[in-house]
Amino acid sequence: MAQLFVNYYETVAMIIFSIGFTTMLLNRNLIKKIIGFNFMDCAIYLFLACKGYVEGRKAPIIVNGVQSVEAYINPVPSGLVLTGIVVSVSVTAFLLALTIRLYYRYHTLDIEEIIVLSKKEED
């Protein structure tokens, strides 16, 4: 239990992840589903970023010549987070485009209603 408070970044990340996870799966509104997906991804990035952080060290940007390795945090997770953000931005754009198409066609954002309407259609 005490560990949850010591590693509070990770705890918060997991809580946000589960909020996003459930929203994405259970919410019927397409926009809210997309928001849920973004929550989920952001939680993973938070988790990843805090794993690279070392208490009391600086970002690895050289200002006054190279100091010892002990002076900097691990830059790899930050790089991974950046890549991940690019990926989730493009997925979000695709999802929003899809939502726009569905809305033009069925005039609703409720996925259950859309499924019912689409079943009535001819192929």
Next chain:
Amino acid sequence: MALVQNFPFLSIILTLSGGVICSVLKGHGARKYSTFVLCTVLIGSLLTLAHVLSTGEAYVYMMGHFPAPWGNEIRVGILETMMAALFSGIMLLSLMGGMHHIFEDTEDTKSNLYFTLVMLLSASLLALVYTNDLFTGYVFVEINTIASCALVMIRYRSGKALVATVRYLFMSLLGSGLFLIGITILYDITGHLLMENIAESVAVLFKTGTYAFPLSVVIVLFSMGLAIKSACFPFHTWLPGAHGNATVSSSSILSGLVLKGYIFLLIKIFYRVIGMEIIFQQRATNVLFIFGVLAMIVGSIKAIQEKDLKRMLAYSSVAQIGYIFLGIGLGTEAGIAAACLHIIVHAITKPMLFTACGGFMDVSGGSKKFSELQGAGLRDKLSGFAFIVGAMSMIGIPFFAGFISKVYLTTSAIETLSLKTVIALAALAISTLLNACYYIPAMLVLFTHPKKEPVSVHPRPKAMSLSLWMFIGLNFLMGCFSQPIVNAVIQGIAMFR
């Protein structure tokens, strides 16, 4: 370094840049360019395969010449090059088989975008096959997700296709989310992203017993994430809609190749990242085994109930994915080899069935319902023949491709000598019977004379005939002369360590 060793890297770059080039070309130009690129990749992969077979050892290709713990790498072995050749070849044949549908089903000004997506999909599949770096794997998994969902969505007239895309996309995103968090935790406990370095650290961790719980969580997350994306049984609900409503080429590509890319990545992670001994000790394979068995039965039963040919084929894919997971779940090297064989067999059979289905739709007014398809096999004889070959192969009749993988699945199940043997043999027997239960009625419908007048028949495009003949030839080749392929697969798996 021999010239041919550069080719795997070149093929990824060629297909990726092909995606960009196709987006600015007109429809037919994009078609020609993508065909050219796929042919080049196929030839190059075969040359690389010959090279790797002759040297008998895998090699690692450094990107930008940064050595191991820092740089990004791709790894080329027998199994990888075989899969690359298979994927590019089947991609080419699937495209040829449904070419005229592509131009009918997409908007006139946007048909070039279809080829953009195909190029991106090929690039991501090749990268998934070759990559030696887990995070690169993740990035290409996401590219694969977007491209394959867009391949379903591009059939813009059908509302069902749009709905199927939404389902497919959310399930896929769930899968890749779990996969990413798996990579994150694994990076935290090992400090590496390259597969070899992770494997070393994991072996040390396992020996000392530190981080035992996170390690099992990682295994669960990887298996779950990739099982969702490859439509393993409890997560298969998105598959029939997506594969049943897409255009013909998309269905072939999605069922034949995209699912296999993820499964191959899973096998690779099991072997090269976690290490097979640890996987067996954690009993992760047992869960996959049970999922596989259930998929074989449930998928077949669902297929029997279908009234729609394409959806029936899609449910049949669920069952066939079950076979592959059964092979992985057996937890022996022979089981994995049988799973790899089934990947190959299914990749050359299911696209043929979907292409034949496209032929039937052409001669039945575009419908894919059994009630409209009566006698379609008589109106389009070549598609009918291809359908028979495919169905026989899926049921597992000797001299067809499906027989080979079933034989190897059975023998590897017998070699296990445990409770799994009994369950696997029973599941194989029941599922074979069930396969016959839906393929034979489908053939009967396709080959009975229709009561009403047939709709006008326009001649079959040459590309489609060629693609069907190639598929049929591949099937017989695999069915009758499988030994070299089997040997290469076994050699390739041995090379994984």
